[in-house]
Amino acid sequence: MRPSGLELPVRTAVPALARALDADGTAVLSAPPGTGKTTLVPLALAGLVDGLPGPPRRVLVAEPRRLAVRAAARRMAWLLGSPVGATVGFTVRGERRVRPETRVEVVTTGVLLQRLQRDPELPGVDVVVLDECHERHLDADTALAFLLDVRAALRPELRLVCASATSDTAAWAELLGGAAVVEAHGTAHPVEVVWAPPPRTVRPPQGTRTDPVLLEHVAATVRRAVAERTGDVLCFLPGVGEIARVAGQLGLPAEVEVLQLHGQAPAAVQDAALAVGERRRVILSTSVAESSLTVPGVRVVVDSGLAREPRTDHARGLAGLVTVRSSLAAGRQRAGRAGREAPGAVYRCWAEVEDARAARFPTPEIALADLTSFALQAACWGDPDAASLALPDPPPAGAMAAARVVLIALGAVDADGRATDRGHRIARTGLHPRLARALLDGAEAVGARRAAELVALLSEEPPRALGDDLLEIWRTVRSGDRDPYARRWREEARRLERAAGRTEATDVPDPVAAGLVVALAHPERIARARTAAEPGPGDRAPRPYLMASGTAAELAAGSRLPATPWLAIAVADRPAGSPSARVQRAVVLDEATARQAAAPLTSERDEVEWSTRQGELTARRVVSLGAIELAAVPLDSPDPQLVRAGLLAGLAREGVSTLLNWPPAAAGLRERLAFLHRTLGGPWPAVDDEALLAAADRWLEPELSRARRRADLRRIDTGDALQRLLPWASGEAGRLDELAPERITVPSGSRIRVDYSDERPVLAVKLQELFGWQAAPALAGGRVPLTVHLLSPAGRPAAVTGDLAGFWREGYKAVRAELRGRYPRHPWPEDPATAEPTRRTNPRR
Template sequence: MNRQVRTSDLDALPVRGAVPALVSALDAHGTAVLCAPPGTGKTTLVPLVLAGLVGAGERRRVVVAEPRRIAARAAARRMAWLLGEDVGESVGFTVRGERSVGPRTAVEVVTTGVLLQRLQRDQELAGVDVVVLDECHERHLDADTVAAFLLDVRQTLRPELRLVAASATTDAAGWARLLGHAPVVQAEGVSYPVEVVWAPPARPVRPPHGMRVDPAQLAHVASVVRRALRERGGDVLCFLPGVGEMARVAGQLGGVDAEVLQVHGRAPAAVQDAALTAAAHRRVILATAVAESSLTVPGVRVVVDSGLAREPRVDHARGLGALATVRASRAAGRQRAGRAGREAPGAVYRCWSEAEDVRLTAYPSPEIRMSDLAAFALQAACWGDPDATGLALLDAPPAGAMAAAREVLRAVGAVDDAGRPTRRGVRMARLGLHPRLARALLDGAAALGARRAAQLVALLSEEPPREYGDDLAAAWRAARRGSDGYAPRWRAEAKRLERALGDPAGTPPGPPPPEGARGAAPAIGARGPLGGAPEGARGAGPVSGRGGAGAEELPDQTAAGLVAALAFPERVAKAKGGGAFLMASGTGAELAEGSPLRTAPWLAVAVADRPPHSASARVRLAAILDEDTARTAAAHLLASGEEVRWEDGDVVARAAERLGAIELVTRPLRDPDPALVRAALVDGLRTEGLGLLRWSPDARTLRARLGFLHRTLGGAWPDVADDSALLERADDWLEPELSRARRRADLARIDAGQALNRLLPWATGEAARLDELAPERIEVPSGSRIRVDYTGEQPVLAVKLQELFGLAQTPRVAGVPVLVHLLSPAGRPAAVTADLASFWQGGYRAVRAELRGRYPKHPWPEDPATAEPTRHTNARLRR
């Protein structure tokens, strides 16, 4: 393996000084607590050292657990970069829906949720030598559960498994006790000063309540961002509690002289990666807590902190969880402020007063104290400890919350009376349960009346027995008349939900959500957080036009379809034929042979799972739906307009009305917007690569030469090494050809070499030196002009050995010695050198001894330094 380890970057990481103490602590105790300030390299250097990828340590397999996907990807990419490798080689990562590991992977960065599921499948964690729990101060329930399970594994199965709890700000003493009186290793930080600017609102704002944030508070945050842009340089990182607040603030930042990005846990990977990549232009990055730790956002010099955060809350009476907006802790404030001092001196604008700051809580509350513990209780039951009394936890679960959680698990058939998991419970531990059921209950009551809505939500809360069939309406009827073990539990849950609504007549319970609220059900197979809604999630507004006296008269089929669609609007599905459906989320769904639902035009899918390696979900429980109800329940997914996109290898232009991924009405566009066509073509180039253009051999050579000059000289020489770098500058080199193109065939007519010439530094005059700095060919002493290969890290000159007689010094291009491939008379490599003088003095003798007998017709002088270079044989030379 040939790696270009960035030793200087590794040596510059402040945590390096603490590594020997950490290694000694692990050797002696097997566990350790590492306290390292932000920016010290604890997330990147420590795993590499523990894995033996850096230094002289023993080779081990290390798993690093991060609380968030964005942090896991960023950490893996940073470590791979430090090793001079691609992600998936020595360092890889696994997050939900994305995996990049290989056979040589020694360090794998995962989310705590992934590690939790892995432990449930393999309690021994076979093949893993060290686990690093990063950012353990955040006290996420999954992270606490993983720590407890790992300690149990060490105690009972694998005492040799090493554990490190790492964080910038944490209860070091508490973690040390938890890890068996583990040593605490402190790392000194090297951070830049961060000036604190107190920026409270001029007038009082209402405190957050539930998910609601006072619009005046968000307007104030936007004004502080504008102020920071005026007063400071660099990028601005603004912390907000959720996705909805980010959208509102972004809407109020229109016209600012900066790019506005929104980064959150559910953002596409490309958006997250863009925020973690340095940019030439100024940016305002709106972020949730995902940006608090475990990663550096390049270019940030200013932080604007709204002072708000999202924490899970639970209503044990209903057995349902949600998120609440709260004041962020002082520890969170320190973490957020530290983002401004990672690369240079910075400033933090805090949107509250200094007097308020001292009244904030010191640390965020552990999730185990606040969350609905149904998911935790199910994980503990699957682990073999239903009461969780044998698990090592920093905070014991509250007795009342655990009792409520066990009741929920029993009600849905996840555990038996002894607390042991059922088969269905194991599956539910992997699929989870989503708080969107609250939306189905509340809005369903307004449409159907409290009793019927509660019965249907109870039916969705606990999957009915398979013998009930896959038709939700039929299952509802079977439950009402049934006398088996399921029916009493279903009735009890339905009555509890009906009582919780508090109005048997079906009066809408409370006001609708704030304007603009949107919903998003979890992906099939994803772990839906019983202990809280997804980050920034909100329920859609109540359904109108179906309530009143006639609500009870709706047929069972219509009622079941409405409630299922309200619970899972992204699973509204349109028939494709043959029992196959397309859901609004874009996922395919299939019904079992013989299902009575196969002829339905629309379905509301309530329960589904995705088999391994299958592109479609298998429908377990669903209800027949009509298009009007689908439009009503999933109204926030309705969109119409011109669509011009790269699809199936070419540009497709049409006018469409969609319900998410479902096409409702489409027609071709004869004259699409040229700007949309151009964007589709760029997307095609991004998707399929710049190979869609016409690349002649000369064009490929020019690209390699420019790539060499960029690596060697930088400055005005452009970065053309990969497609993404070129596509970022499409306006600079692909115009006007790209604007004239309309389809794939037009791209194939664009001469890439001619277009690349536009990127040469003509303005500075450096372009005229292209042939001087990176000549296409080099003339050798024999008179031959030999082509230089610039595709590798070092330019290569492949030439027959006899043609270089008399050449004492290695040729150079842009000051870099070429790598000379000395060829035999047959054109086969005889030697490789970047130092011809040394080769003539030493290596030549061995080559001469080996080859002159094989090629007697060619000259092999004893002193090549004074011999005449030639392309010919001895016979030609004597003529």
């Protein structure tokens, strides 16, 4: 042992933690980063620390990330003066360094879930420590729920510790049944906050895109921090791409070492970042360094203020990460890294006022992520709906329903959500269920080795520099013996080959094998080019595609993928505001392989619909792969109900007024009914397009059921059809001509048609035919007076009035003076109110 290394701040809290576990078996440990909760506490609980007595126990420590697992195991082994894999060991997916005498084993939460599924009793384990619970990773939340079930039903003696780097522990204590909260106080040094907002406006992040202006500013802030402060600089950025871009912009002196720390970084880089450096260092890191890792020598933190969170578009079948503003809690964690060993400073690359809009804590992953893996874990645990699991937050119902659909399609669960034998086998691979399906089914089609190699490419994203063509990437990493990613890929491929079991090798060509395995993993992302023309030789221009899910997709400019009719898309996202998905990784596919991989999505259906482009009803028998139409033939005798629905769709799209024939009599009746509905309301029906469409079954039958095409709709007698909407049952239909007469007899004896097309009904009649008429009749039972358009002998408007008596008294003289000379053969009496109405001219003299 190394006693000096074990004098960590958390040491004083260990006795209280041990008493809480002895009393209740559960406890919550709150300890700031750097106090030793990840390293000293597991050693003490295992009885390996002098001065902190306790019986020998086997302790299992679960960390959210592989990088943290290796770092914690190395640190604990160093504190004990023993090699990794002896007293302290670790297990991550594809790598296990443990001996029979190991007392403390560090694992990822994913590995812990696998063990719980295989044997819930965790034989040989006395204590489980769930580290970094505050980060709210889905696997950690799930593992906690499973462990609480184990304690309640199988092993009440199993001790459980939830360790958090924040003081927000009340919810954890309640979840553990009122567990004691043990707090450890660190020796944090003061950290000066330097607000360093960008000098120019920065666009908010969209998807995974970060404004280059911000990255330039972060690089400049790092240079400023190096110049103004001493000690190592730790810079937080949202992702690997941003780390690489900022690293390329730093331009620091040669004596300053720049390290890029993230989950995909080579082991040598990770070791260098987590050890004391010989030179001054600038460490560019993702959120992995917020709390679960201690980076020694850091005196300055530069915080970009950004983080990555999962997002799932269930409607389009797209899942991925997006860049978001980091929470206030994350900002405190990051700043605290500068005060771990001495007074320090944090440069925050945003304005202080922006903190008012930031979230207090990170959003729990369960609220954002694709829940397919979680739903399968719950089903294999025996709780398909996760209803009885003691989770900090319940899973969203919509996300669980979407996950259930995927799992049923994969054959992993039955219709009731219970895990099938195949589902248990899928879960044991440790892969996302989609990838596990590609491994198991792909192994039978292309051989276990090639299926494993391809799925290994899909399970851990290759470096972006390798491009977007997965076939080309596969060939590259096969020959990359010394490349760190290639080495990890080979290890994972060997593990997956064992998981796939023995299968016969096949003679399927590599391009076909690659397309098949990717399509098996993501059949809904099989895509066909929207244009029918085949690509010409050397044509590599981006082309628009349609995925089987119904989502449009486009290749990025500069894509290495050849222009081809079919693609199997492995990775895609949809930038904010874009109607199309963006293809990030894909492989060429052929139609036969697409049909093979996505057989459950292939369907044959009779499609009868209204074509707006043709302006006609079309009837076809369609074979499709999801939303992709493969073939279609005309349908001679379509289902009458489908025809009726298609015609109604046409009426809705083009409008009842447009698609049906409205001769003057029918149009007039419709206008009269519209007038009565406006004026009197019920029982007179509304006859606008929307209302007529809604009442189609009342007034268009049986003609609509007999119609087969547009011409049949045009032949419908709309005048007769509208009669069916009249209020016959109440007897009001008989008053139609009384309330809204089609014609009105004027004093000359003429029957003049009333125009109901405007808001007020209009009677347009020659002036001489109304002599002696003091008032036009009011319509709608006397509620609406007619508006009279008085016409000249030539039929042109001469005056408009709603008060004939007043017109004869006051307006007529002016009209008479203007028109009498123009129309001398027509009568223009001095007193029209008493004159004889006439339709004739004066006799010639």
